[in-house]
Amino acid sequence: MDVLVYLIPVSLILGAVGLLAFVYTVRSNQYDDPEGDSRRILSDEWDDHPKP
Amino acid sequence: MSTHPHSPPIAVCPGCVAMPDTGVEQEVKDARIALSLPTIHCQGCISAVERGLNAHPGVHDARVNLTLKRAMITAGPDLQATDLIPVLEGLGYEAHELDPGTLTMTGADRAGRELLMRLAVAGFAMMNVMLLSVSVWSGATDATRDLFHWISAGIAIPAIAFAAQPFFRSAWGALSVGRLNMDVPITLAIVLALITSLWETSLSGEHAYFDAALALTFFLLAGRYLDFRTRAIARSAAAELAALEVPRAIRLTDDGAETEVAVADLSVGDLVLVRPGGRMPVDGQVVSGRSELDRSLLTGETLPVFAEPGLAVSAGEVNLTGPLTIRATAVGQDTSLHRMADLVAIAESGRSRYTSLADRAARLYAPGVHILSALSFVGWFLWSGDVRVALNIAAAVLIITCPCALGLAVPAVTTAASGRLFRRGMLIKDATALERLAEVDTVVFDKTGTLTAGTPELTNLDDFSQADLGVALALAQASSHPLAMSLRKAALAQGIEPAQVDDIAEQPGYGTQGQCQGRLVRLGRATWVGADQGTQTAAWLAIGDDAPAAFRFTDALRPGAAETVQALQQAGKCVLMMSGDTRPAVKALADRLGIADWVAGALPGDKVARITELGEQGHKVLMVGDGLNDTAALRAAHVSISPASALDAARVASDIVLLGQDMSPIAESCETARRATRRIRENFQIATVYNLIAVPLAVAGLATPLIAALAMSASSITVSLNALRLR
Structure with a gap:
């Protein structure tokens, strides 16, 4: 059972990474236009160079 | 304005840095413009709109939000939304200006x-x-x-x-x-x-x-x-509906120059120009110009009122034919429009019980x-x-x-039901509106603007000879008055050719006149052509010295109105109509829709009294109305619906807003509300x-x-x- 000493912190840290990623997406307004974003991916306009 | 507006503020002495250069600051401050784009639907639209807007000189950045069907634009200070709308229309997209102040991120x-x-x-x-x-x-x-x-x-x-x-x-x-x-x-x-x-x-x-x-x-x-x-x-x-009405007015300076200002900046004594089709921003008195006014949103009357210098006008009335100059007598919170809205706040709200x-x-x-x-x-x-x-x-x-x-039982159901109704074009504003709608057993409709679309429809085209119609069509083509436009549409649909009429001139507030085969021909108000104004909406045609003849109009029904009334009656609900309009006009419509119980000439207070009385008898009343004269009634009713074309005050007072022209979602929404409950x-x-x-x-x-x-x-x-x- 000694392995728990590593596994529990690892699982908690991985979960926390997910949580922080979610918090980041909320803070950076990534849920403002879900419909538009799902379509923008189809546009090849900025494929070769990023939008200035 | 400084002489080198684009040069960076490099100053040798510290004093120059401390001195704010207003010219440069004006240059730096960007304007934010919001446009509503109801017709965009795919990634091609996004790219086309963004490319088109970004290519326009003065636009710094444009971003489309497809979920909200909106474009947010950062642009140079001298760029207006009216400059960008033609650009988008050129690309094939309908665009409306939104007031960015109303749309900013709220609490x-x-x-x-x-x-x-x-x-x-x-x-x-x-x-x-x-x-x-x-x-x-x-x-x-x-x-x-x-x-x-x-x-x-x-x-x-x-x-x-x-x-x-x-x-x-x-x-x-x-x-x-x-x-x-x-x-x-x-x-x-x-x-x-x-x-x-x-x-x-x-x-x-x-x-x-x-x-x-x-x-x-x-x-x-x-x-x-x-x-x-x-x-x-x-x-x-709802905020988008409010933002669509950008409150602007044209103020005239003493030397006659026109400046566009926000309505909030107007003060008593200002001269305001109201163009045909515009809505009065303030209470005031007509100083110059002749026109006709549509007061239907305030009183429910469909007959336009003649306006000449000296006439008192109130905010919310619509100017129909000629430009009018108004001297403001009351602005902002003091206008009769706002005083009416305050009355509404006092009226006991049906939902509070x-x-x-x-x-x-x-x-x-x-x-x-x-x-x-x-x-x-x-x-x-x-x-x-x-x-x-x-x-x-x-x-x-x-x-x-x-x-x-x-904790989940109510929100999960209201989310599902509101989503369903939103797709059908109904906006549920109040949290308990669905529950209250489910209990409704009596439906009260307003007439003008609610059951009718507010656009006139010609009824007696067949009473006229081809020649007369040709003359009328030629005269009607010179005017943008709603009656003239309706007449033109009806005549063209019949395949009438306009007659040869010379020297056509529109007399704002009266009508149009011209010369046809040496005779004076006129199309316009009854008093102008020397006829007796009846109770029905009419435009009169006078050819030479012949007795004038009337083109009679009724209000066109809103799409789905007849079906809605029928469906509600079949569902066992009692349907009433209350209008501020004249008796014959209301009776004609009631007969057409099969509504047995109707009231004409109702003042705002009468409507509230009737609805309160119905409520005391134990009826659950649904009020459907759009005008300012309905707002108190909308609030007093158990639940209320107003169309998107209604005045802002009426939309605020009601629980549900009907987004499209079509009325038929109303009957269905009652059924959905019952199922939701x-x-x-x-x-x-x-x-x-x-x-x-x-x-x-x-x-x-x-x-x-x-x-x-x-x-x-x-x-x-x-x-x-x-x-x-x-x-």
């Missing part, structure tokens, strides 16, 4: 974001604690079990301290004024579960409820968030849960004499009975059944954390699935 958006964060934290903590609990349930013992319990406590306590704050705050708010609400048992259950679990853990006990406390928080926050989303969508659509289903359930539920839990504590304490056992049982009872499913009741029953099974187990002391977790998740999921059947 409500921040509240939603905060709720989402709490939901995320609760969800994260619940998943981890549940995983740890699985090993406890599957037989971890001794030191391992204690370790898992301590780790769970370490996750659960900070997570709940953060995520459950809305419940703590609301419960405290209710308790501090001596009331009970749904959040009181919730808070008590969460806190008691944490305390007993900590106590158990410190004594190496077998059962800890950290997972249950977190699951409770998570499911309840999910209910709160759903509820919030529904209202946020309605709010943002209504208690929502959730509140009614809470009123029964909250005391019951507390009594049950307290009784089981006392009972077990007397029987076993052990505080620890008694507290554990009391906590288990609170957790099992906690209104998890109840039935689902809510079903959900309450499901939650009760779960409680009936689980509560005896908890009181008997047999409820383990595993049973609590299963009962809670199963009831929440059943309730949500039941709600989704509405979509």
Whole structure:
């Protein structure tokens, strides 16, 4: 059972990474236009160079 | 303006840096423009609009939001929305200006974001604690079990301290004024579960409820968030309607120059120019110009009123034919439009008397849960004499009975039903509007602008000879008056050719005249051509010295109006019509729609009185209206609907806004509301059944954390699935 000493912190840290990623997406307004974003991916306009 | 507006402010002496150069600052400040783009629908549209806007000189950045069908533009200060709308129309997209001030991120958006964060934290903590609990349930013992319990406590306590704050705050708010609400048992259950679990853990006990406390928080926050989303969508659509009316006016300076200003900046004594088609921004007096005014939104009258210098006008009236110059006598809050709106605020609101289903359930539920839990504590304490056992049982009872499913029962159904109605073109603004709509047995309609579209329709085209119609068509083509446009449309549809008429001139406020084969021909108001104005809307045609003949008009029905009235009558509802218009006009429409019960010439006060009277007789009244004269009635009714074309005041006063031209969603919405209310009741029953099974187990002391977790998740999921059947 000694392995728990590593596994529990690892699982908690991985979960926390997910949580922080979610918090980041909320803070950076990534849920403002879900419909538009799902379509923008189809546009090849900025494929070769990023939008200035 | 400085001579080198683009040069960076490099100054040799510090004093020049300290001195603000207003010219440069003006240059730096960008304007924000918002446009509504109702017709965009795909990624091609996004690219085309953004490319088109970004290519326009002066635009710094343009971004399309497809979900909201909106474009936000950052542009140079001298660029106006009116410069960009033609650009988009050239690309084939309809565009309307929105007032960016109305659309800025409000406190409500921040509240939603905060709720989402709490939901995320609760969800994260619940998943981890549940995983740890699985090993406890599957037989971890001794030191391992204690370790898992301590780790769970370490996750659960900070997570709940953060995520459950809305419940703590609301419960405290209710308790501090001596009331009970749904959040009181919730808070008590969460806190008691944490305390007993900590106590158990410190004594190496077998059962800890950290997972249950977190699951409770998570499911309840999910209910709160759903509820919030529904209202946020309605709010943002309502804000968009308000933002579409950009309050601008044209102010005339003493030397006659025109400047466009915000309505809020106008002051008493200003000269304001109102172009044909424009709405009066202020109360005032006509100084120059002749025209006709449409007062239907204020009084319900369909006959236009003749306007000449000296006539008093009030804000909200629409100018029809010629430009008018108005001297403002009352602005802003003092206009008659606002005074009417204030009257509305005083009128007793129908919705304030209504208690929502959730509140009614809470009123029964909250005391019951507390009594049950307290009784089981006392009972077990007397029987076993052990505080620890008694507290554990009391906590288990609170957790099992906690209104998890109840918290989801109403929001899940209203979200599904509002979503369904939104797709049909109805915007549910008020949280309890659906429940109230389900109870309706009487429907009261306003006439002008509600059952009718507000556009005139020619009725007696066949009374005229081809030659006369040719003359009338030639005259009508020179005017943009609604009656002239309707006449033109009807005549062209009949294949009439315009006659040769020379020297055509429009006399604003009167009509159009010209010369045809040496005779004076006129099309316009009755008094102008020397005829007697009847009660019906009419334009008169006078050829030479012949007796003038009238083109008679009725108001065109709004699409779906007849079907809606019929469907409501078939559903067993009593349909009434109340209008401020004249008796013959109202009677004609009532006969056409088959409405037996109608009132004409009703003043705003009469409408309220009638609706209050109906309410006192025990009827649940649905009021459908659009005008300022309806606002008080809209508020007094049990539930109210107004079309999107209504005045802002009427839309604010009503619970539901009809977004399209078509009226037919109204009949369907009553049916959807009835089904939604039935689902809510079903959900309450499901939650009760779960409680009936689980509560005896908890009181008997047999409820383990595993049973609590299963009962809670199963009831929440059943309730949500039941709600989704509405979509």
